[in-house]
Amino acid sequence: xxxxxxxxxxxxxxxxxxxxxxxxxxxxxxxxxxxxxxxxxxxxxxxxxxxxxxxxxxxxxxxxxxxxxxxxxxxxxxxxxxxxxxxxxxxxxxxxxxxxxxxxxxxxxxxxxxxxxxxxxxxxxxxxxxxxxxxxxxxxxxxxxxxxxxxxxxxxxxxxxxxxxxxxxxxxxxxxxxxxxxxxxxxxxxxxxxxxxxxxxxxxxxxxxxxxxxxxxxxxxxxxxxxxxxxxxxxxxxxxxxxxxxxxxxxxxxxxxxxxxxxxxxxxxxxxxxxxxxxxxxxxxxxxxxxxxxxxxxxxxxxx
Ligand code: CP
Numbered sequence: 001x002x003x004x005x006x007x008x009x010x011x012x013x014x015x016x017x018x019x020x021x022x023x024x025x026x027x028x029x030x031x032x033x034x035x036x037x038x039x040x041x042x043x044x045x046x047x048x049x050x051x052x053x054x055x056x057x058x059x060x061x062x063x064x065x066x067x068x069x070x071x072x073x074x075x076x077x078x079x080x081x082x083x084x085x086x087x088x089x090x091x092x093x094x095x096x097x098x099x100x101x102x103x104x105x106x107x108x109x110x111x112x113x114x115x116x117x118x119x120x121x122x123x124x125x126x127x128x129x130x131x132x133x134x135x136x137x138x139x140x141x142x143x144x145x146x147x148x149x150x151x152x153x154x155x156x157x158x159x160x161x162x163x164x165x166x167x168x169x170x171x172x173x174x175x176x177x178x179x180x181x182x183x184x185x186x187x188x189x190x191x192x193x194x195x196x197x198x199x200x201x202x203x204x205x206x207x208x209x210x211x212x213x214x215x216x217x218x219x220x221x222x223x224x225x226x227x228x229x230x231x232x233x234x235x236x237x238x239x240x241x242x243x244x245x246x247x248x249x250x251x252x253x254x255x256x257x258x259x260x261x262x263x264x265x266x267x268x269x270x271x272x273x274x275x276x277x278x279x280x281x282x283x284x285x286x287x288x289x290x291x292x293x294x295x296x297x298x299x300x301x302x303x304x
Contacts (some may be wrong), residue, residue: 003296003299003300004116005118005123005160006160006163006164007188013132014164014167020299021139021294022085022291026303027216028061031298032062035059036063037062037064038301039059040064041091041096042060042068042096043069043088043099044069044098044119045225048222048287049290050262051096051098052172054289054293055293057293058293058297059292059297061294064093067092071099073224075230081111082110083111083220086111086112095117096116096119098119098120099121100122100223102121102124105118115300115301116272117300121156122180122183123156124156124159124160125157125159127289127292127296128160129157129163130162130295132164133164135169135259135281136259137160143169144170146213147170148161148165148170148171148211148212149175149213149215150174150175150176151207151214151215151246151269152175152216153180153237153241154179154183154184157217157261158183158292162174162188163188163192166192168182168199172197172199173201173207174199174200175201175207178219178240178241185192204250205250207214208250208256209254212255213257213261214251215258216258220234245272245276246258246269247278255279257281258281260275261286262285262286264282268284
């Protein structure tokens with residue numbers, strides 16, 4: 001069993017991993033030896049704070065071990081991804097991969113003898129959304145019928161939120177004036193539309209008005225943030241997205257919870273005061289990356 005997109009997981013499997021994550025969070029000591037003698041390889045082509053730290057700490061706290069591999073310092077950078085994966089999966093028990101291209105992730109999954117967890121590619125970020133849904137469930141007790149509005153670029157996180165929300169009975173509205181073309185998944189949108197739980201609009205005020213949760217994300221993907229070649233596109237995005245900032249004026253009269261998957265670009269997609277406001281659950285959401293990483297790992301190892 002792999003965790004590549006969440007598309008291939010049933011509603012029941014998603015609900016179960018959310019439940020597991022909450023149970024583990026409330027009683028971590030019970031699971032302190034669950035992955036004894038197990039090793040997770042974590043290979044990264046892109047930067048990371050939360051994904052790397054949460055999975056490494058999760059393995060330690062579950063009694064196992066994690067190895068961090070920077071893609072550029074391994075022979076993945078020089079050789080065929082399938083050969084390197086065939087080797088790696090003979091020495092470790094599970095692989096977490098943050099790769100640039102979803103196609104490379106697929107090649108890895110096809111060649112691996114052990115489960116592959118997608119740590120965020122250009123199309124999907126399933127681990128983030130398991131943590132997000134866990135956080136919402138903790139706060140609201142039930143997911144079904146809740147209304148989430150995603151405001152930002154239509155990107156990998158947006159795709160995974162659409163999958164996660166529609167599979168757990170939540171309504172999701174996206175307000176995404178710009179689409180990240182490499183992230184776009186036409187079949188995902190078609191499937192989501194058929195559920196009757198997904199819609200998209202540019203009417204930000206109306207979308208926010210009746211929502212239970214407002215979610216935003218960075219306007220520029222991590223791999224392009226410091227890239228001088230992306231400067232013009234970055235400037236264009238800031239100009240077009242500025243009216244879609246989550247700020248106190250937009251939220252006047254709203255009681256919605258505020259979420260952001262981090263890293264945050266303060267003053268761009270969200271204003272300072274909203275990050276620190278009582279309705280912001282951003283830091284709990286980020287803490288839950290650890291607890292949900294444990295839920296995901298125990299699911300991959302079929303330990304619960
Ligand atoms: N949200 C998230 O995946 O954070 P990192 O990029 O820091 O891992």
